[in-house]
Amino acid sequence: MLWLTWRQHRTQVLLTTMLLAALGAVLLISGLGTADFAAQTAPTADCVTDTPACNAYRIEMNERIQPVGELLGWLPLLAPAMIGAFWGAPLLAREFEHGTHQLTWTQSVTRRRWLATKIAGLGAAVTLSGLALAGMVTPWLAAFDVPPYNVDHFDPRWFRLVGIVPAAWWLFAFVLGMATGALFRRTLPAMAVTLAVCAAAFFGLLKAPPFYATPERAVQAKVMDDPTPKDSLYVSGYWIDGSGTKFTFQDRELALAGPCGTDQTTKKYDKCSFSHGYRQVTEFHPASRFWQFQWTEAGILLIPALALGGIAVRRTLRPRI
Missing domain, CATH: 1.20.1050 (Glutathione S-transferase Yfyf (Class Pi); Chain A, domain 2)
Incomplete structure (x- = not known):
């Protein structure tokens, strides 16, 4: 055979x-x-x-x-x-x-x-x-x-x-x-x-x-380099306020348009966001x-x-x- x-x-x-x-x-x-x-x-x-x-x-x-x-x-x-x-x-x-x-x-x-x-x-x-x-x-x-x-x-x-x-x-x-x-x-x-x-x-x-497991989270409270480990798989990113409410980047821009302006590409804007109690969250899977x-x-x-x-x-x- x-x-x-x-x-x-x-x-x-x-x-x-x-x-x-x-x-x-x-x-x-x-x-x-x-x-x-x-x-x-x-x-x-x-x-x-x-x-x-x-x-x-x-x-x-x-x-x-x-x-x-x-x-x-x-x-x-x-x-x-x-x-x-x-x-x-x-x-x-x-x-x-x-x-x-x-x-x-x-x-x-x-x-x-x-x-x-x-x-x-x-x-x-x-x-x-x-x-x-x-x-x-x-x-x-x-x-x-x-x-x-x-x-x-x-x-x-x-x-x-x-x-x-x-x-x-x-x-x-x-x-x-x-x-x-x-x-x-x-x-x-x-x-x-x-x-x-x-x-x-x-x-x-x-x-x-990205959906094969629950992603890990990295929370930034200050301006820093990418907090996710090398070779990790990026899942999503968003912002939270002091109470833990989730904000998209657009929501944050609207909320902080007065005190921080609208240019989200600068470190000055990020520092202003952190000073108002916002935290940046990155979800990822490690290598x-x-x-x-x-x-x-x-x-x-x-x-x-x-x-x-x-x-x-x-x-x-x-x-x-």
Whole structure:
């Protein structure tokens, strides 16, 4: 059965492997060049204030990360969609559509073994491919994460390309495609539905990470630098008065238009606000929650995947009357 599964699906496996290898080569070349540049050029100062050397370094790093970053930016959406449409959807739909499943079931292989081999073999390949993608992107990002340049792993561009989330997305899309193929038993409709659901799931979860946990709060009572820790995920900002009543920045401007003026961009305005009893509140998630959010999103994807897998198995093994 393993040999048969390989013969039937080797095109998808080989094409995905070649694409990952090509992407890995691009990331390797880019990462090595950036690491060499950072080692020779990164300012030794902390860059607390903007200096020509610090600004030039940040600009150069931006120019280096942008071309490959634009390419990678499409992968969190396109890669799972393609896996679902071209790996998952034809897996069962093509068998039913062409009637080849009937020939297989007349041999010594049982339905359960036939289905288990397909799901386990290709599911493992999909999961490992997703992990391989994360394993290539993570060191590439590390080459750029050299102070004073900072790479935010909570950034939507990177969050679904590192850690375990790529594998979870790829496996979810694969099982989704398999389930639609088992339900529709036609390849093209199954592919279309898979692409639509993958897109809906992606955009539904695109800005969800800030809601995966209750954010922490930093309260400012005086003018100071950003009170949130480095690499934290910003959630929201607002002001409160002495009684704890929440004010938006616009509400505060109206309330303090008389004594403080209307130019909120100056430190003088902030000092005036603090002197009138106002406090600035910033809600954020610390960088230490990165893996918590990774596992949370993986769980959000894998729980429906289990349900969809059960539907696919039941639909496939149930005799048609």
